Amino acid sequence: MEIPRSSGFQLRHMMCEFGQLSRPDGDVTVFQGDTSVTTAVYGPGEVRMNKEILNKATVETVFKPKSGLPGCAEKMFERTLRNTCETFLLAALHPRSSISIIVQEIQDSGSFLSCCVNSCCLALLDASVAMKFLVAAVTCAIDSEECIILDPTVKQEKDSCAVLTFVFENKDDSILAVYTTGSYTVQQFQQCSQTCGEASKAVFDFYRTSIEKKLSKAT
Amino acid sequence: MVDHVGKVVLPGEIVTGFKASEKTSKVILGPGLRQETETIRATKPGILRHKEPNIYWVDSHQKRYIPVKGDTVLGIVTAKAGDIFRVDVGSSDQASLPYVAFEAATKRNRPDVKVGDIVYCKFVEANKDMEGEVVCIDSSGKSGGLGVIGRDAGYLFQVPINLTRKVLSPDCELFGSLGKNMRYETAVGMNGRIWVKAKTVVETIAITNAICASEYMTNTEIKNMCKRLADSMAGF
Numbered sequence: 001m002e003i004p005r006s007s008g009f010q011l012r013h014m015m016c017e018f019g020q021l022s023r024p025d026g027d028v029t030v031f032q033g034d035t036s037v038t039t040a041v042y043g044p045g046e047v048r049m050n051k052e053i054l055n056k057a058t059v060e061t062v063f064k065p066k067s068g069l070p071g072c073a074e075k076m077f078e079r080t081l082r083n084t085c086e087t088f089l090l091a092a093l094h095p096r097s098s099i100s101i102i103v104q105e106i107q108d109s110g111s112f113l114s115c116c117v118n119s120c121c122l123a124l125l126d127a128s129v130a131m132k133f134l135v136a137a138v139t140c141a142i143d144s145e146e147c148i149i150l151d152p153t154v155k156q157e158k159d160s161c162a163v164l165t166f167v168f169e170n171k172d173d174s175i176l177a178v179y180t181t182g183s184y185t186v187q188q189f190q191q192c193s194q195t196c197g198e199a200s201k202a203v204f205d206f207y208r209t210s211i212e213k214k215l216s217k218a219t
Numbered sequence: 220m221v222d223h224v225g226k227v228v229l230p231g232e233i234v235t236g237f238k239a240s241e242k243t244s245k246v247i248l249g250p251g252l253r254q255e256t257e258t259i260r261a262t263k264p265g266i267l268r269h270k271e272p273n274i275y276w277v278d279s280h281q282k283r284y285i286p287v288k289g290d291t292v293l294g295i296v297t298a299k300a301g302d303i304f305r306v307d308v309g310s311s312d313q314a315s316l317p318y319v320a321f322e323a324a325t326k327r328n329r330p331d332v333k334v335g336d337i338v339y340c341k342f343v344e345a346n347k348d349m350e351g352e353v354v355c356i357d358s359s360g361k362s363g364g365l366g367v368i369g370r371d372a373g374y375l376f377q378v379p380i381n382l383t384r385k386v387l388s389p390d391c392e393l394f395g396s397l398g399k400n401m402r403y404e405t406a407v408g409m410n411g412r413i414w415v416k417a418k419t420v421v422e423t424i425a426i427t428n429a430i431c432a433s434e435y436m437t438n439t440e441i442k443n444m445c446k447r448l449a450d451s452m453a454g455f
Contacts, residue, residue, distance in 0.1 A: 043311070097311035128279040171231045211264045
């Protein structure tokens with residue numbers, strides 16, 4: 001079920017399912033329009049000796065592409081995800097352990113990075129790993145007519161002159177991370193961050209409803 | 220002031236409306252809550268719970284066990300090393316179990332424990348910066364039900380930690396209603412492991428399924444399920 005998008009000024013329909021895998025401590029499949037990823041979280045678990053950090057947990061991310069072996073671009077992608085996750089996890093609570101996050105691509109139909117960040121956050125919520133705050137990622141594109149398109153599809157991304165991904169947090173609604181490609185002016189950047197910031201509220205609402213739905217069985 | 224008790228909280232959310240104890244004017248924060256200078260924020264997603272007079276915590280759904288001092292757990296012996304056993308309790312670190320922490324064990328009289336044995340033991344040392352230590356005796360040196368279990372028969376399985384908390388709570392009638400129709404022996408560890416031993420394999424499987432299915436059931440539903448289970452076991 002997808003809400004028809006008239007303007008591109010709203011996010012595509014988001015949906016998620018918890019507990020499809022039995023082995024991991026937390027897992028989620030997130031659909032954002034046609035883009036979808038499955039993320040599994042193990043941890044805090046045992047860590048390999050050479051990766052052990054004495055005063056905090058080691059955060060590992062593994063990105064599995066739809067087909068083929070991961071190359072340089074995928075390794076870079078892993079690193080982006082890991083850096084984002086490390087900022088909001090309370091890793092100091094579990095020294096000498098590892099929190100591993102495995103992201104499996106199901107379908108990339110645009111705004112893939114933001115979908116991955118959101119699925120990491122939801123999977124960590126499912127595993128009940130201690131976090132400082134929540135994060136929500138929103139992607140937008142600036143097309144050739146200088147219009148801002150929220151949550152672009154692959155085609156829209158390709159036709160645009162810049163793609164910007166913002167990660168927001170729910171503590172004081174500030175920007176946590178920005179990932180951009182292409183060229184844009186300072187004004188356009190400000191506009192984009194404002195539009196995405198407003199859209200991130202919808203993502204946080206989505207987190208809340210998903211978790212409330214999951215916990216409603218327990219009460 | 221918003222009262223969050225009984226509601227879902229998410230990490231980063233400010234929690235307010237705490238009631239301090241009248242005598243000490245203090246509030247006790249349990250798992251899932253963290254103080255950041257002036258404000259108190261949640262760190263885990265879950266339902267905020269309150270216990271009179273001043274204890275607050277977040278009840279979250281978790282599969283991974285994090286050791287807590289005083290918890291009784293089911294561990295598997297993985298190695299013998301010098302004068303200790305290494306025990307896997309399902310947490311990030313293995314726990315150590317000294318040779319002499321068994322009933323009637325001395326330096327000379329070593330307990331009969333092999334690699335692969337299941338031990339029902341209690342955490343006496345659980346600290347995030349140190350290796351956990353478990354024992355199989357109480358403070359008076361008696362076993363009190365702790366020790367090696369199920370060497371001859373039995374079945375060990377893993378469930379979410381919430382479920383073990385639920386079946387161990389005095390309000391839960393699961394084990395009582397199951398016991399009306401079947402004879403069985405069970406050990407529940409706070410680390411999400413449950414060990415069951417019944418007369419036949421069929422009964423063991425039935426009890427295992429009943430425990431797993433009871434996660435989201437109320438007491439009346441549990442009683443009905445046990446009744447139906449007994450009927451089908453009898454061949455109706």
